[in-house]
Amino acid sequence: DAGVIQSxxxxxxxxxxxxxxxxxxxxxxxxxxxxxxxxxxxxxxLIYFNNNVPIDDSGxxxxxxxxxxxxxxFSTLKIQPSEPRDSAVYFCASTGSxxxxxxxxxxxxxxxxxx
Amino acid sequence: xxxxxxxxxxxxxxEEAFLTINCTYTATGYPSLFWYVQYPGExxxxxLKATKADDKGSNKGFExxxxxxxxxxxxxxGSVQVSDSAVYFCALRMNxxTYKYIFGTGTRLKVLA
Numbered sequence: 001d002a003g004v005i006q007s008x009x010x011x012x013x014x015x016x017x018x019x020x021x022x023x024x025x026x027x028x029x030x031x032x033x034x035x036x037x038x039x040x041x042x043x044x045x046l047i048y049f050n051n052n053v054p055i056d057d058s059g060x061x062x063x064x065x066x067x068x069x070x071x072x073x074f075s076t077l078k079i080q081p082s083e084p085r086d087s088a089v090y091f092c093a094s095t096g097s098x099x100x101x102x103x104x105x106x107x108x109x110x111x112x113x114x115x
Numbered sequence: 116x117x118x119x120x121x122x123x124x125x126x127x128x129x130e131e132a133f134l135t136i137n138c139t140y141t142a143t144g145y146p147s148l149f150w151y152v153q154y155p156g157e158x159x160x161x162x163l164k165a166t167k168a169d170d171k172g173s174n175k176g177f178e179x180x181x182x183x184x185x186x187x188x189x190x191x192x193g194s195v196q197v198s199d200s201a202v203y204f205c206a207l208r209m210n211x212x213t214y215k216y217i218f219g220t221g222t223r224l225k226v227l228a
Contacts, residue, residue, distance in 0.1 A: 004158070031214055042220045043159075043204070056215065091158050097214070101147040101166040104216055106158030 002026075006092050006107035014115055018080040021110045023092030024073055033104065034067055034077050035091040043091075049075065050097070082114045117142045121205050121219035128195055128226050136190040136222045138179075138205035146207035148172075148181055148188040153202045153221070162190075162203070166210075195226045 005024040013019055025032050033048040047057040052069040060067070064083070069075040079086055089111050093104040122137040140146065147166045151159040163172030168183035177192045188205060205219040 033216070043218045045215065048215065050214065056213070093158070095214075101164055101208070101210075103149060103161040103164060104151075104159070106160070108156070108158045 004107035010111045012113045016081045019082045021077040023075045025094030029094035029096050031095045033093045036088045038088045084114045087114050119205050119219040121222050124223040126224045131194045134192040134195045138188045140207050146209050149206040150190050151204040197226045200226045
């Protein structure tokens with residue numbers, strides 16, 4: 001299994017630009033999560049989907065952030081316009097609903113730097 | 116609400132030393148408990164898990180026992196190696212309702228040769 005695949009691995013952009021982060025979950029997993037990791041705030045859950053439907057987006061910091069999951073094998077996290085405080089590592093993770101003790105499988109993350 | 120509290124790091128040990136990283140949780144029901152490890156530049160990986168009271172999860176020499184009476188899930192290893200240097204996260208997931216995972220803040224471990 002290829003695991004959770006995220007792209008790009010690194011993104012450097014200027015303030016005000018649109019940024020799109022991409023994720024391909026593990027095939028067969030019906031839950032997908034987006035997390036943000038910073039030194040100051042640790043690991044924060046932004047949003048999660050079940051069967052492509054957003055279930056809880058209470059962690060999305062503000063309207064500049066949006067996430068979509070058009071099908072079971074693809075999700076995007078978009079920031080528009082980006083700001084320097086958005087600099088962080090963004091992780092996508094997936095799991096199956098077969099059991100509550102099913103672990104999360106994480107991608108290797110996208111390191112975003114907004115200058 | 117449900118929460119996870121981990122000991123603050125960094126923890127610095129010499130090779131072959133005994134490791135304990137404390138984790139306690141607060142939950143209104145009966146969670147499954149997990150330890151994840153994050154190596155530099157990578158995502159989190161599952162290290163071990165336990166699903167009910169008195170279960171012991173183990174992997175790669177690491178162990179943790181689900182203690183319901185003390186609401187704890189401390190991570191231990193008898194003899195650490197330099198390659199164990201990483202950040203360790205304790206997490207829980209409730210066994211009903213939401214599928215959200217709740218993570219602790221992470222504990223950085225540095226093992227010196």
